Amino acid sequence: MALSGVEIFKHLPKTNCKECGHPTCLAFAMKLAAKQANLDSCPYVSKEGKEFLSSASAPPIRPICIGHGDGSVKLGEETVLFRHEKKFVNPCALALSIDDSLPDTEILKRIDGVKTSEIERVGQKLRVEMISVGHTSSDPSRFSAVVKLIRENAPKIPLILNSKDPAAIESALPHCKGARPVIYAATKDNTEAMVKLAKENSAILGVYAEGLDALSSLTEKIKGMGLDDLVIDPGASTPRRMIEDYTMIRRSAIKKGFKPLGYPIITFTSSKDVFAESMKASIGIAKYASIIVLDSIERWKMLPLITLRQNIYTDPQVPMQVAQKIYKIGDANEKSPLLLTTNFSLTYFIVQGEVENSKVPCWLAIMDVEGLSVLTAWAAGKFTAPKIASFILESGIGDKVARKELIIPGYVSILSGALEEKLNSDWKVVVGPREANALPAFLKNRAA
Amino acid sequence: MPFVVPKENYTGRIYTVEIGTGEKAVKVGGANTLPYLGFEGEIPNPPAIAIEIQDIPAKDWPETLKKPFDGVTDDPAAWARFCEKELGVGIIALRLISTHPDYGDRKPEEAAKTVEAVLGAVSVPLIILGSEHVEKDTQVLKVVSEAAKGRNCIIGKAQEENYKTIAASAMANNHKIIAMSQLDVNLAKQMNILLMQMGFDKERILTDPMSSALGYGLEYTYSVMERIRLAAIVQNDPAMQPPLVSDIGRNVWKAKETIASESDIPEWGSVEERGITFEAVTAISMIMAGSDLLIMRHPKAIEIVKKTINELMER
Ligand code: SF4
Numbered sequence: 001m002a003l004s005g006v007e008i009f010k011h012l013p014k015t016n017c018k019e020c021g022h023p024t025c026l027a028f029a030m031k032l033a034a035k036q037a038n039l040d041s042c043p044y045v046s047k048e049g050k051e052f053l054s055s056a057s058a059p060p061i062r063p064i065c066i067g068h069g070d071g072s073v074k075l076g077e078e079t080v081l082f083r084h085e086k087k088f089v090n091p092c093a094l095a096l097s098i099d100d101s102l103p104d105t106e107i108l109k110r111i112d113g114v115k116t117s118e119i120e121r122v123g124q125k126l127r128v129e130m131i132s133v134g135h136t137s138s139d140p141s142r143f144s145a146v147v148k149l150i151r152e153n154a155p156k157i158p159l160i161l162n163s164k165d166p167a168a169i170e171s172a173l174p175h176c177k178g179a180r181p182v183i184y185a186a187t188k189d190n191t192e193a194m195v196k197l198a199k200e201n202s203a204i205l206g207v208y209a210e211g212l213d214a215l216s217s218l219t220e221k222i223k224g225m226g227l228d229d230l231v232i233d234p235g236a237s238t239p240r241r242m243i244e245d246y247t248m249i250r251r252s253a254i255k256k257g258f259k260p261l262g263y264p265i266i267t268f269t270s271s272k273d274v275f276a277e278s279m280k281a282s283i284g285i286a287k288y289a290s291i292i293v294l295d296s297i298e299r300w301k302m303l304p305l306i307t308l309r310q311n312i313y314t315d316p317q318v319p320m321q322v323a324q325k326i327y328k329i330g331d332a333n334e335k336s337p338l339l340l341t342t343n344f345s346l347t348y349f350i351v352q353g354e355v356e357n358s359k360v361p362c363w364l365a366i367m368d369v370e371g372l373s374v375l376t377a378w379a380a381g382k383f384t385a386p387k388i389a390s391f392i393l394e395s396g397i398g399d400k401v402a403r404k405e406l407i408i409p410g411y412v413s414i415l416s417g418a419l420e421e422k423l424n425s426d427w428k429v430v431v432g433p434r435e436a437n438a439l440p441a442f443l444k445n446r447a448a
Numbered sequence: 449m450p451f452v453v454p455k456e457n458y459t460g461r462i463y464t465v466e467i468g469t470g471e472k473a474v475k476v477g478g479a480n481t482l483p484y485l486g487f488e489g490e491i492p493n494p495p496a497i498a499i500e501i502q503d504i505p506a507k508d509w510p511e512t513l514k515k516p517f518d519g520v521t522d523d524p525a526a527w528a529r530f531c532e533k534e535l536g537v538g539i540i541a542l543r544l545i546s547t548h549p550d551y552g553d554r555k556p557e558e559a560a561k562t563v564e565a566v567l568g569a570v571s572v573p574l575i576i577l578g579s580e581h582v583e584k585d586t587q588v589l590k591v592v593s594e595a596a597k598g599r600n601c602i603i604g605k606a607q608e609e610n611y612k613t614i615a616a617s618a619m620a621n622n623h624k625i626i627a628m629s630q631l632d633v634n635l636a637k638q639m640n641i642l643l644m645q646m647g648f649d650k651e652r653i654l655t656d657p658m659s660s661a662l663g664y665g666l667e668y669t670y671s672v673m674e675r676i677r678l679a680a681i682v683q684n685d686p687a688m689q690p691p692l693v694s695d696i697g698r699n700v701w702k703a704k705e706t707i708a709s710e711s712d713i714p715e716w717g718s719v720e721e722r723g724i725t726f727e728a729v730t731a732i733s734m735i736m737a738g739s740d741l742l743i744m745r746h747p748k749a750i751e752i753v754k755k756t757i758n759e760l761m762e763r
Binding site: 084373 | 483487550630660662666702724726
């Protein structure tokens, strides 16, 4: 919660000694509120005042970094509840659960699944980032051996050590030196031992308690013991409780400045049914989870989940655009038709999809109109005959096609006369359909 | 510092819209809280799912999607009956795609015959969708509206360019209407207001803010819907309180992600499960953003989403 200048002023010495370089304490407080000054410039602020002000200016959800080096993941730091207000900051991490009761061959297979999980979508490389090591064997030495096996085979992948038994965690931690794993979890029954292990090994501590009352008391207690790098789990196991609990957590942290819940959320979506797990994971992605631990990561399942994460974490302020150029769809050659539309990414995706569906290879001329759709761009004067003509002529596409024919969107049929005039005399303008869904029929007819 | 439930007080409520007749009638909307925040309001009706059928055989649908309807898509009435009886679906959405000038240009009267046949075959509520060709829809939806009189259907979609005739005939024949606009909070509101200004009861409108598939602009639809729902519930704006419709099936099953075979793109895995999950994930995201009624295509995707809806309705 950001404090106002007046609220900050209340905690300053009010002596106006000017040592901070500002004429009065109030002036300094205003600068602090605007984040144009640093509290350290005042040598006289009391210890209590300093503590209050620095905790009030800390991000409402604590930034947490798990792992080390280029495989590490950053979580937390979120500032809003709805993505249209401001970009969601750190995309949630996806983790695969690997249980220590599995045979080594199966474990190696699953490690490999994580290492090869990368999918490329609209220029971004996306993957499953973490592994959670489960402990159902109830043998600490087996747990330790499995953690060692995973560390040897996937040294860059951050780990969640999933056991409530401090002895198991202690036996596994030597394999995670400097690797900042998550210990999952501290509960009311093992708090002291887990906090000690997390502190000694600079690990992140997962905190589990059923319900938000119990969870906030427990995180407060742990913070009192000097540990603040936490991820939290209120034990929400149904879709309804996930939405309610996670919303309450995010709201308490952001709108009420309630520190005991100002940590990233970890969730386990394990379900009997593989499809049900995709549903719970989707809810976690949309509704504020920061780590989602999955039972399985089949490729067909990860493509939709990774796509959803990408969509939810896209910056809402920037209109999605694609680059201005002539795109080649299919095996387009000199006989292929040339279509024109704008660079609003949604327009592009839809038109490109329909052209692909038609199976007619085409040239798709995408014009930069600052990411507006056809009608909006035309209304805004960015999609006019002279501008289109110069784009087409400068693109050099005229040399690649035998028939100099430009198919324009049906919504701007009004431009066809003027456009034909602006293009050189050897060009012809054809009015295409208004809606992209009519493109396959249109293209097939022309090809016939 | 003890934890205090961060409850907010809302004044708005979504209108409850009932469709269909008799025992099989379905109510949508009615919530007075943001999606599934049951600790601060009520959610009387679960989001409803309609299955989409069309008035021509599903020849150009992807394989994954054709399979569950094998042998029934030649006849819309048989197809609809199959959906109600065999699949147990609670609402049918009939798209009159063949009335589009590019897909057969069938006459309004032919479309009315199809609608009558489908209505004769099922007792669940029917959503009647045109081809979204602005001019043709005015002619078609007027005639089919009359043909469906007395069945309390949803007629769609009315757009800014053609809403007058469509709304007038929906009104005259006692149907509900879908008001469609293009991905913009203000346009969605404007469309509802235009209908209200011509005397269309605001509690008989459903808003379609334009759906998109996962990966193809979903984030725009998602945020537009969240903003509409905030305006309805938090700001109590009566022009934003109609239930929200998500017409996702046709967008999802056009995406490469649901069509490309595993041999074409091995890193995407099995095409069948992938397509189904793609539709189900799109649906659940729309539900998170406030959708009250979804129009979907794959029976398995519908089944998966319904299970999750049941869990969402349990406290
Ligand atoms: S240094 Fe501190 S006490 Fe002195 S004027 Fe600045 S804020 Fe006030």
